[in-house]
Amino acid sequence: MKNTILVITGATATGKTELGIKCAKLFNGEIISADSMQIYEKLNIGTAKPTKEEKLEAKHHMIDIVKPNQEFSVQQYVKYTEEIIERLFSENKLPIIVGGTGLYIKSLINPYSFCNVGKDEEIREKYKTILNEKGKEYLYNLLRDKDIESCNKIHMNDTKRVIRALEICDISGQQKTKLNEKDLTNKKYNYILIILDVPREELYARINLRVDKMFNAGLVLEVESLLNNGDVNENSQSMQAIGYKEFFKYFKKEISMQELKELICKNSRNYAKRQITFLNSFKDAIKFNPLTQQDEIINYIKKELSKYDRY
Helix, strand or coil, X not given: CCCEEEEEEECCCCCHHHHHHHHHHHCCEEEEECCCCCCECCCCCXXXXXXXXXXXXXXXXXXXCECCCCCCXXXXXXHHHHHHHHHHHHCCCEEEEECCCHHHHHHHHCCCHHHHCCCCHHHHHHHHHHHHHHCHHXXXXXXXXXXXXXXXXXXXXXXXXXXXXXXXHHHHCCCHHHHHHHHCCCCCCEEEEEEECCCHHHXXXXXXXXXXXXXXXXXXXXXXXXXXXXXXXXXCHHHHCCCCCCHHHXXXXXCCHXXXXXXXXXXXXXXXXXXXXXXXXXXXCEEECCCCCHHHHHHHHHHHHHHCCCC
């Protein structure tokens, strides 16, 4: 009974927050965000954080826990989230994981061994030097030689993940993918996993509308304030998020305001495609269209929770 969590995920703009709050009210739950950008303080509009009103409707966790100029890892996310889950279990409340960062969710419900492989700054610096001196293609070929399966899953331009995969190989003496496979059956929790799946054309329309609303809500001022106050710079991890990184072209006068909006919409749509691809790897998930199946979603959750003697 105390080992069950509800996970609500899906691409951007699919209504995860709204459903999460509804479930928190119905099932005596609290929400734990699984969004890699909502963790940052002061990044409010561009990350579509729950509003003050929404936070009053349901208790939210893992939001505004990191300064905008700090880095945050998957390992930290899992550690903090597990602590919150255990506390909610002790209070007989249902932990509801809500968000679209698939790696956060996968690392929580199917703990990866590589999450336990620590950092080695010396190894990291070695590969960063190789990247700077010989380029990303050379670095990528090194990974191909050491771990072809990881290479096939990581894009050459994603040099941060390429370096991490190489670092894991060097520290553990094993391929990252082999470490993953060892723990894929290591389920720490019983979980109900729901993917909100909106038809592509409707999803893109919702994304475009969301971007318009963000600009109307003051996104430009939010980004300017972050930069002017010295909270971030162009290289900050938080500024790699869609809805923020595009602004640097605008500030450099390389694109117009209209082109900025279009670029954010385009990048958001592309991100949604990548999210959908990643989330399709969850073979035990159930998909629902939140626009037409709200009652079916709630009934399904009730039925699944009853299997674990919760309701």
